[in-house]
Amino acid sequence: MTATKGLEGIVATTSSISSIIDGYLTYRGINIDELAEQATFEEVAYLLWFGKLPTQSELDQLLADLSKEAAVPAEMISQLRTYPKDANSMAALRSAVSSLALYDAEANDMSKEANIRKAIRLQAQLPTIVAAFARIRQGLEPVAPKQGVSVAHNFLYMLTGQEPDEVAVKALDTALVLHADHELNASTFAARVTVATLSDIYSGVTSAIGALKGPLHGGANEAVMAMLEEIGSPDQVESYISGKLENKEKIMGFGHRVYKNGDPRAKHLMKMSRELGELTGNLRWYDMSIRIEELVTGQKGLKPNVDFYSASVYTSLEIPRDLFTPIFAISRLSGWTAHILEQYDNNRLIRPRAEYTGPEKAQYIPVSKR
């Protein structure tokens, strides 16, 4: 038995949800470029869950269900008030989602119908939790979800307490479309491993949030913004990046296990970063990002991934840095739950082997003789 480090190149499951073939990403066979330009996040969530685009009435029903389910139990808000104000927002989200199961009467109902209802409920409630925690830690009261608006609209509304402008809603909606699913990435795999024991959907999503939090995965978007802030201005980019590369340090937001010729999502986020920068009259983050890309691609051949330009997009939308990864989770919840449903439909315990590298034939020595 020989291990493959990081399971690179290992095909661990079949899936009909999303594909990455020759650098092209599709959700249920539809190219991400088409979806980014034309679809709403709710259409994409429906597509991931049900395998087809919704009709107008199916979409209306989903929007109504998401509105109906968006409020979280009062116990959840009380619990969020007890979290330390400086808690990491992904740690807070991970704890909150785990706790949500305690207040869901269907939490342990493993029927397909109940699991679909829970996927929709979680999709509706995640933005409410992220926004409520963001406000509570600032000493503000949570804002109740608004009925009849999109996930992107509702999130910005609950975060600020004000009606968001249309440009911001559209930009966030497109970002949610771009992050919704990505084949067998680490957090989705974690979710599938968890539910393959026939554990419940909340356990799967809690595992996934934990995996997404790390800076080699979803946490990279916050690390990118931290880097941009540390660099400070476009004229400092060259010395900073050259220094990092000489020291063999990683540049966050670059590289990818599967894409070697570039992440097809990055160009959409780059365009959004420029447009939002122009609109807000602040192109500093975009200009710095472009210069970083020139240097990292020029010197290392590495291309930006989905996390790189999302950092400047979210900053232009005035979203605090430590909500970037929770926003990724809000979007990816649709993909995680689609994969969880697919896993349940054709389940087998996921249990690979390890190549043993420890000592052979060691003997037990009683504690008195050690």
Ligand SMILES: CC(=O)SCCNC(=O)CCNC(=O)[C@H](O)C(C)(C)COP(=O)(O)OP(=O)(O)OC[C@H]1O[C@@H](n2cnc3c(N)ncnc32)[C@H](O)[C@@H]1OP(=O)(O)O
């Ligand atoms: C939504 C997402 O999860 S997208 C990914 C988000 N993560 C990041 O942006 C973090 C920075 N990027 C990375 O750490 C990696 O590129 C990963 C984790 C995304 C992919 O990792 P792997 O496929 O395991 O590649 P690995 O880390 O082995 O890198 C291969 C080589 O490229 C180098 N490399 C990879 N990414 C980078 C980077 N961002 N900056 C500098 N060098 C890099 C490595 O140092 C390594 O060099 P070596 O062969 O000389 O040792």
Ligand SMILES: O=C([O-])CC(=O)C(=O)O
């Ligand atoms: O697929 C991966 O390894 C990481 C990624 O880009 C994602 O999850 O969107």
